Amino acid sequence: xxxxxxxxLAFGGLFLTVIFSQMACKPTDLSKENMxxxxxxxVSEGGEFNLTDQTDIYVQGESAELxxxxxxxxxxxxxxxxxxxxxxxTDKAPEQGNIYLSLSExxxxxxxxxxxxxxxxxxxxxxxxxxxxxxxxxxxxxxxLPAKVEMASAQxxxxxxxxxxxxxxxxxxxxxxxxxxxxxxxxxxxVKNYIDQLAYYKMNVLxxxxxxxxxxxxxxxxxxxxTAHGGKTEVGGGEGGFYTQEQYSDIVKYAQDxxxxxxxxxxxxxxxxxxxxSYPELNENGKxxxxxxxxxxxxxxxxxxxxxxxxxxxxxxxxxAALTPGxxxxxxxxxxxxxxxxxxxxxxxxxxxxxIAHGKKVLAWDEIALATLKPNTVVxxxxxxxNATKGVAxxxxxxxxxxxxxxxxxxxxxxxxxxxxxxxxxEVDKGYNWDPATLVPEIKKENIIGIEAPLWSETVGARQExxxxxxxxxxxxxxxxxxxxxxxxxxxxxxxxxxHGERMKAMxxxxxxxKLVPWNxxxxx
Ligand code: TNX
Numbered sequence: 001x002x003x004x005x006x007x008x009l010a011f012g013g014l015f016l017t018v019i020f021s022q023m024a025c026k027p028t029d030l031s032k033e034n035m036x037x038x039x040x041x042x043v044s045e046g047g048e049f050n051l052t053d054q055t056d057i058y059v060q061g062e063s064a065e066l067x068x069x070x071x072x073x074x075x076x077x078x079x080x081x082x083x084x085x086x087x088x089x090t091d092k093a094p095e096q097g098n099i100y101l102s103l104s105e106x107x108x109x110x111x112x113x114x115x116x117x118x119x120x121x122x123x124x125x126x127x128x129x130x131x132x133x134x135x136x137x138x139x140x141x142x143x144x145l146p147a148k149v150e151m152a153s154a155q156x157x158x159x160x161x162x163x164x165x166x167x168x169x170x171x172x173x174x175x176x177x178x179x180x181x182x183x184x185x186x187x188x189x190x191v192k193n194y195i196d197q198l199a200y201y202k203m204n205v206l207x208x209x210x211x212x213x214x215x216x217x218x219x220x221x222x223x224x225x226x227t228a229h230g231g232k233t234e235v236g237g238g239e240g241g242f243y244t245q246e247q248y249s250d251i252v253k254y255a256q257d258x259x260x261x262x263x264x265x266x267x268x269x270x271x272x273x274x275x276x277x278s279y280p281e282l283n284e285n286g287k288x289x290x291x292x293x294x295x296x297x298x299x300x301x302x303x304x305x306x307x308x309x310x311x312x313x314x315x316x317x318x319x320x321a322a323l324t325p326g327x328x329x330x331x332x333x334x335x336x337x338x339x340x341x342x343x344x345x346x347x348x349x350x351x352x353x354x355x356i357a358h359g360k361k362v363l364a365w366d367e368i369a370l371a372t373l374k375p376n377t378v379v380x381x382x383x384x385x386x387n388a389t390k391g392v393a394x395x396x397x398x399x400x401x402x403x404x405x406x407x408x409x410x411x412x413x414x415x416x417x418x419x420x421x422x423x424x425x426x427e428v429d430k431g432y433n434w435d436p437a438t439l440v441p442e443i444k445k446e447n448i449i450g451i452e453a454p455l456w457s458e459t460v461g462a463r464q465e466x467x468x469x470x471x472x473x474x475x476x477x478x479x480x481x482x483x484x485x486x487x488x489x490x491x492x493x494x495x496x497x498x499x500h501g502e503r504m505k506a507m508x509x510x511x512x513x514x515k516l517v518p519w520n521x522x523x524x525x
Contacts, residue, residue, distance in 0.1 A: 030119065030164035033144040034499035036475045037202055037482035038492075039168035040114075047121045050097075051077075051145075051159035056086045058094040060102035065131050068257065070101055073138040080151045081159050096122035099141070101134050103127070113204070113259075114169025117141065119161050132259040133169075136202045140166060143200075147502035172436075174399060174450025175481030176205030176263075177408070177474060182212035182274070183295070184234050184461035185241035192254050193463065194470075197509065199258040201478035206255060207263040207330060207363075207452060210243075213273035213292045213300050217242045218264065222315040223279065230274035230291070235458055237293045249323055256325065263363060264320050267332030268313065269339045269347050273300040281308050295458045298337035304347045314354050321358035328378070329355050334365035345371045352377055369394065378449060381440070382407075389442040397449045400436040406477060408455040408469050412512055418459045419469050428514040432476035432493055435485045453477040464510040471504055471511035472497055494518065 030044040057074055059066040070087035077085055085099070094100050104127040110116065115128040115137030126137040144162065148155040177198055179186060186194075195206060210218045216230035219242060231242035243251065252262045272282075273292045280288040284303040302309045320329060331351050336344050348364070348371035355362045362368075362377040369379050369391035379391030380399040388398050400406065403423035410426040411419035424430070437445035453474060460466045475497060479488060494517050501519045504511045513519060 028162060030144070030162035030166070033162060034496040035140060035143045036493075036496055036500055037170075037479035038487055038496070039140065039166045040484065040487070041165075041167045043165045045120070045163040045165075047163040049119050049121055049124055049161040049163060051081060051083055051161070052097060053083055054097050055083055055099065056088050056094075057099045057101065058088050058090045060090065060100075062089055063131075066101055066103070066134065069131060069134050069138060072135070072258075073099070073101075073141065076138075076142055077145070077149060079153060080149050080155045081145075082154045083159065093123065093125065099124040099126070101126050101138075103131070103134070104129060110167070110169050113173070113202075114167070115140070117166040117168075119163045119165070121163055124161060132204075135199070135259045136168075139200055139202055140168065143503070147499070147506055150503050150506035170202070170482040171484055172448065172450035172481045174205055174452070175203045175478060176207055176399075176450065176452035177203060177470075177477070178207040178209060178265075178401075178452055178454035179466075180209040180212070180409075180455060180457040181217050182209055182215045182234075182267075182457075184236075184238070184457040185215060185217060185231075186457075186463070186466070187241065188243065188247050188251060190463050190466075191251050194466075195251075195255050195258055195260055197470075197474070197507070198260060198478075200507075201475055202482055203474075203478050204259055205261050205263060205450075205452065207265060207454070208251075209265045209267065209330075209454075209456075211266050211274060212271045213297070214294075215240045215242075216274040216278065218248055218266075218320070219244045220316050220319050221245065222319065223312060225278040226275060228278075230278040233291050233293055234461070235293055235295055236461070238461060245319070245323055252324065261326040261328075262324065263326055263328045263330055264324055265330035265332055265363075266313075266316055266320065267334065268351065269302040269304055269333075269344065270298060270300055270336035271332055271334065272302050275302070275312075276300055279312070281306070282312060298335045301336060301338040302347075304339060304343040310350065310354070313351055317351075317354050317358050317360075321355075321360050324360070327361050328363045329358075329360040330363040330380075331355060331368075332365060333368040333371075334382070336367070341370065349374075363399065366391065369396070380452065381443070382454070385440045385443075388440060392443055392447045398443055398447050399449055399452055400439070400443075401452045401454055402434075402439060405431065405434045405439070406451065406453045408453050408473060409457070409459065412514060416512075417468060418465050420456070420459060426473065427516055428473055428476065428497070428512075429490055429494070429516050431473040432479070432488075433490055434480070435488075436480065437485065451477060451481045467510040468512050471509050472500065472514065472517070475500060 031042040057070040059070045074085045115133040216226040227242040234240040352374040366387035373394045381388035
């Protein structure tokens with residue numbers, strides 16, 4: 001019997017034990033905490049660690065990077081708890097009552113992103129091979145504190161952590177979301193806010209869809225009219241917008257500090273009306289098109305036979321590659337219905353070489369598998385399993401974004417306020433209940449680099465509108481990317497998700513309150 005339960009028993013009979021273990025004596029059982037994604041292994045000890053006014057966050061050595069991770073945790077915990085946690089450095093485990101972040105000797109099971117969190121009544125000790133693992137581990141610390149810890153203002157109450165050990169690491173190295181900032185533009189603050197939300201659920205990629213028929217959203221210094229003209233509007237005729245290179249770099253740095261990789265996409269040869277409207281020479285007939293504010297797809301194409309097109313693409317890729325530390329550039333390639341297939345194939349082959357020449361690897365939508373894939377090109381499966389399978393046959397890896405399962409812009413059901421439904425209605429259970437490794441027989445786990453959930457923004461332009469589609473489904477995609485399939489189960493997940501309702505409210509997230517989730521439950525399962 002654990003110490004806490006014994007204390008409860010001191011109050012009297014079995015009935016009180018049950019009542020008190022549910023109320024006053026919470027938390028007693030680490031394995032019943034509602035973490036998302038669900039950790040690989042949790043062993044409970046039945047005691048508790050108390051966060052007090054004396055608690056501080058100690059990081060090992062003088063590493064600026066570890067101090068920054070410690071500070072992220074302090075910044076998240078201090079406003080609500082009022083405990084004034086300070087980040088301090090140390091060479092050895094600190095005195096009792098503190099939180100300790102350290103890099104371990106090589107613990108190969110944990111890999112580059114895993115962590116071990118050991119909580120005793122004396123110390124909270126987080127270890128990892130790499131800083132990324134520590135960063136993911138501090139999200140777990142946040143999630144096992146009461147939901148009100150996420151409030152921006154001081155909250156009353158005690159701040160206890162159940163004792164035990166969590167060992168945790170992801171199934172897939174790529175756990176991403178995509179934001180379409182072309183159909184509707186989202187400003188730097190909205191993107192940063194999304195990055196913090198992704199980090200809370202241990203996701204590590206944000207793919208930005210930076211150009212489309214309706215808008216060009218990234219400054220390219222050698223082709224300034226792309227943004228001066230092509231960035232001026234958006235779906236519905238709003239004012240649009242774009243990121244200067246400085247703003248883009250600021251987003252990249254903000255994401256890096258949260259162990260999130262930004263992957264920029266310039267969609268081509270279709271989805272290019274904003275560029276075609278900005279530079280007449282990119283059109284087959286040499287005439288600039290009109291800016292476009294509708295939602296049709298598949299009507300635009302770069303002039304694939306003109307050399308100026310390749311000069312343009314090379315400039316764009318060169319500037320973007322120089323601003324992007326991550327290994328991938330996304331070149332779109334989807335729905336190029338206005339490009340003949342005999343033009344599309346050499347075009348995609350040539351552009352892949354240009355990306356490689358600028359030191360990056362290629363990501364592209366599944367249609368690229370119709371071309372000859374270069375070494376390291378990754379195929380993003382969204383529409384046709386047949387295309388993704390062709391990619392695998394060419395030896396490529398696949399990124400799983402099947403529209404029927406993983407599109408955040410699909411409506412939940414026919415009553416949804418925002419979203420489209422050309423691929424499917426995706427209720428929260430349907431978004432959760434699938435396994436990337438068994439969805440398409442020819443695509444095996446070893447062919448898959450991970451999962452990405454795209455938000456296309458034809459129907460959403462404001463942060464809250466986007467959040468209605470993103471949340472709560474994003475949490476399910478985060479779990480699919482992190483947690484082994486055999487540990488995932490909807491009935492268990494929906495209760496953990498219900499608990500995250502309070503957390504999302506505390507973080508001011510305007511999530512869709514699906515009826516399939518028992519939001520009001522307070523029981524810990
Ligand atoms: C298809 S997904 C598209 C996008 C649309 C989306 C809407 C993909 C590669 N192409 O251009 O925004 O459907 O759901």
